[in-house]
Amino acid sequence: MLVSTIVEEEMCPIGLAGYLLVDKWVPIILRDIALFDRRGFNEILKNSREGISSATLASRLQYMVTLNLLQVEKSDDHAQKKLYFLTEAGIAFVPILFHLASWTAEFRNPAPDIIALTTPFHSGRGDLQEMLLSRLREIHIYKTVQPTPMWWLADKL
């Protein structure tokens, strides 16, 4: 798929980030899981505004698990159902999503409200970032969805 025969140890961190992370579906899937609280395959597949195919979604989820951005848990509801959760590395990637969103909203598709919304999430400051990250960490640890999704945030992105 992505990444075949490179030697990670020999690469510079920027180049490595390009090789590993840089795929148009990875940010979208992370957004759906982290901000929209989607955790199941079909939940991600069917709500996808971007129209990902099931084959691509399956390959990306596997890839993101091997990359250690996601981890899989079995659902209690249904024996075959899997739930995808962010790992610590996945949580740490969320501010980068906001950083990308800020850039896009400033230079590509001007949207001052999105800049104002996203900047606190990657600049290392602000209560909002802490609120989001601590919520993601709780979900990561307890594998349960708290009843306080940041819908007002997801709504914008």
Next chain:
Amino acid sequence: MLVSTIVEEEMCPIGLAGYLLVDKWVPIILRDIALFDRRGFNEILKNSREGISSATLASRLQYMVTLNLLQVEKSDDHAQKKLYFLTEAGIAFVPILFHLASWTAEFRNPAPDIIALTTPFHSGRGDLQEMLLSRLREIHIYKTVQPTPMWWLADKL
């Protein structure tokens, strides 16, 4: 190439960032121009540790110009020679490169020295970030390379 028939206005900024920016060569080329002070086609091509092909480099440079990450100037030396400079949008993308580098150095290819080096450049704090960005802005405005490359930085990345 990348991006064909999408309607940017309809996309969320994270999804749009994925569509537009997310390509394994874009971060590498930006790094070479921003941090290694390479401005010519062959200068980027021949020093490429990652082994980009001339066809790929040509297509990416054009793409990055249409994206407004880069702008082209003619060289005084040679009628056919072009020089690539960062635009404001390109400069604003540099902190994202550092953010990606930090993530990689923390979760993928552990390197505490690189985390320590790169974190000040994306967290919105520190003199180092200001030093780098003001240097990039000077080059952007005057289109000349100052004699103070941040070699100690480039050396690490």
Next chain:
DNA sequence: CAGACCACTTTAATATAAAGACTAGACCAC
């Protein structure tokens, strides 16, 4: 026990990206 739901997998056509070889034009030394 039928029908829905689950997470994929398969297939085959299409689209995209890549490396390596090659090129048109500009420049320089002799």
Next chain:
DNA sequence: GTGGTCTAGTCTTTATATTAAAGTGGTCTG
């Protein structure tokens, strides 16, 4: 002017990724 070098690419062929649509093997629900 002629050979060689430099410029930024293009061309061709090959490899890979993506897609829609259908299928799979199993589970769960009424």
